[in-house]
Amino acid sequence: MKKYLLVIKITAQEILQYRFNFLIHVLKYALSISMMALVWLAVQAETNIEGLTPESTVRYFFFAAILYGLSNFHTWYVEEDIKQGRLSKYLTKPYNYYLFGFTNQLTYTATELIIKLLVMIPLLEFFGFNFTPSLAQIIFFVFYMPLIYVFSFLTQFTVASMSFWLKDAYSLRWVSLSISRFLAGIIIPLNLLPEKFLNFSFFLPFQHLAYTPIQVIQGNVSLQYASQGMLILSFWIAIAWIIKEKTWQKGVHSYEAIGI
């Protein structure tokens, strides 16, 4: 455990060293997702959309921007380590490569989340879009966060592990990120899509990466619905874990780093 705490410490130092780059990174996603609210506000200025008020729209995208960091990261270093043979040096060290990546990314993600929470919640208040969720809603919203991160890291890590067999696994990673972002409801509130699609996507993991927790914090769904969402996401985490284990074992088995 101590060694992973050290990873967190070193990563935090790296973030501080390159703070300009990191802040621009945080700003990039926070602004781009929040700006989607302006697009939908413009649509609402033209017509009334059932189940969507200007206030709920702004809140939706602000929360989407906060949650997006938990599922949007790039495990390019896994691909590079495999492709360039650098994985060898990690495999011979007394730590788990997956946990190393997990804690490293966690430091980035947690710092990003804290900055967003500290900036965006007061901003909502400042622009007059404040609201008072119940304690239960807040608890559910917070409990969703680690689940979102664990699922997303597992899937991104697994896709990056395809580098054992593919030259450019990053394209697959980008495809999976684009699909996941859309199905999670980051760029479009899912209740604007056909109801059949919404009912079906409830059983997939993606909706619970953003749409469900946002609906929970806004009080649009019952806590029973929220718990079901958490259960489904946990189920998919278990599936993703099994796939990741199998892929990694097979990959490491076929891995060769000649001359390194």
Add this chain to the structure above:
Amino acid sequence: MKQLAFSFRRHLRIYKHILSFTAKYMMAYRVSFFIRSLHNIFYVATFFIVTLVIYQHTSVLGGWVKDEAILLFSLVHITYGIQLFLFMRGVEEFMRLRIKSGDFDLDLLKPVNSQFMAFFRTPWIDSVIFTLIVLILFIRQTLILSHQISLTSFISFVVSYLLCLIIWYLVLVSYATVSFYVTKSEQVIYFIEKASDFAQYPTNIFPKVIQQAFLTILPIAFVAYVPSSILLGKDVQKMWTMILIILPISFIINKIAWREGLKRYSSASS
């Protein structure tokens, strides 16, 4: 003038070699080439669905009907494809690696324009398939809207689009010079790339402050909104005025930023 033409031809010849080399390299890994082509298609498809959903709820957005919005959408992604093909990967590598590692020395030592060598050295040929798809969509939309488009407005559009591409290039490169001052700064270019996602919506739907920002400090309106407006005959005079004001300004800023950046550059380990 003669010297300029000679220099242009020489750079074109070098670029032809770069293209040929890159194409051969890409074709050595054909499966990867097709997978990479796919990723842009998926990325754009999700945004296309958003546009369709928007127009399911409204018939007009900021004065743009569905067919006009799809034309705008396709033009944004043509620009995206062109910039990927020509210089985006170069800009990215320049910010992420070449300045930091000192590899930029290699560009400076060559008897060609250093900006050309730094940004046009890595064409992204994978974007061809994707660009062709959005080009087909653009042609389809142009045919649908042909009753609105005269031959003069089409010629005016072609000229304006080329000028807008130049503006966009000059702005991106000006922002890229941040890497001369800050060790790790590639997120600046990713930020601009991300912001350009909003070029696919009519700029006039945003609040006034943002509209002004999109026409000046972060001129993503030039990616497609301005040339599309000229093509469709919307505020043509205003759009041309904007191009004629912003083009020389961005050219001057680019020259100064590049010159000052070069002065600042001290290679790796120095």
